[in-house]
Amino acid sequence: MADSGGTGAAALRSDAARNRARLLDAARQRLAGGDTTLGLNALARCAGVGVGTAYRHFPDRQSLVEGLATEGLKDLLDAAQQAAGDLDPAVGLERLLRAALSAMAADSVLAEVLSTATPVCAETIGLSRELGVSLEGLLDRARCAGLMRPDVGADDLRRLLVGAHSAAQAGSDPEAARERYLAVLLAGLRHPAAGALASRAALQVADTRS
């Protein structure tokens, strides 16, 4: 039941760790070229390891994607925790959503992981849960301040964000679309009854930035 080491995962043998790193590097290389297939055969050849080794480390495409995205997910969690601590929840929310959209645009595997409801790797599951907790806390504060509609939870927001991301990514000029869709999403999230008051507050907030 109890773990041997301090970390969640059992320590890998040195050659295993090296092979795993090589596979992830090879995957990033192939992603940098246009290959989104991430076939384990091609990956193994590219990494200089046997096919079986690739399958040992990453039983399916999903665990490979999660392995590739953990770093980005950690960064996003940092951003979420920082946003959750922001004085003005509306400012924190806008910063977090913008950061998330930028991160997804820069890192397609992160977008893929965020679009899955239930990850398979233990580490990813943990990070997702923490992310959800931070976000829910932020949303709670925004709701209490009357800044946000009450019928949208953290998981709703995750899905809406992924939706906005793929919408922005679908056309030409994704950066411009991203900013417009973010504006639409933020405006849509505001509490309906808050009306002019909330939007006036939002405008003031916007003035303090840039």
Next chain:
Amino acid sequence: MADSGGTGAAALRSDAARNRARLLDAARQRLAGGDTTLGLNALARCAGVGVGTAYRHFPDRQSLVEGLATEGLKDLLDAAQQAAGDLDPAVGLERLLRAALSAMAADSVLAEVLSTATPVCAETIGLSRELGVSLEGLLDRARCAGLMRPDVGADDLRRLLVGAHSAAQAGSDPEAARERYLAVLLAGLRHPAAGALASRAALQVADTRS
């Protein structure tokens, strides 16, 4: 250059038309079961035709999907043209977006076609273009009435709609999520400066319904 017949596509030989229909039926049958693969081998076997015949009618998955979705696309075009003729553009827009989301939820291939920027079949291209024209007209009227933000075009709306659809479909209880995300999207689309006036008008509009 000029076409032989009255319709856009050349008339099919009777057996060819029959085989095409059988393939589409088989595809719908397999979709009704959980198979989203739509492999042409399985389809041909299921339809009782040779594999080559399947490939002759549908060179790739995309043209098959478009073939499956044309009916739904026509219905959606009808809805868009009706919405474009609505007295109140805000009411027309809400009706159209709700209808589109329902249609996509009921017909996954329609959602797939709407998510592609450039269809491959001539008929689908034509329908998409008409849909875009109707929608743009509706948006123009809404913008002129000061009901809508000016930086969102018909293609933006198509992409946002697809995004909202996949967001709603991702979780449990898609119907409830659909209605909530539609509300978020509609609120987000309203002109920022319109403020309380626009939302009061929207509430009145909501009162006249149901």
Next chain:
DNA sequence: ACCTGAACACCGTTCAAGT
């Protein structure tokens, strides 16, 4: 002009043998 299905090529996955 259209249909058929055997044949080919490719790719994902496994597993016995090895260190």
Next chain:
DNA sequence: ACCTGAACACCGTTCAAGT
């Protein structure tokens, strides 16, 4: 405990032969 790569199974696609 981990690695290797040949071998298998499967599936998408083509194309020569037929009507």
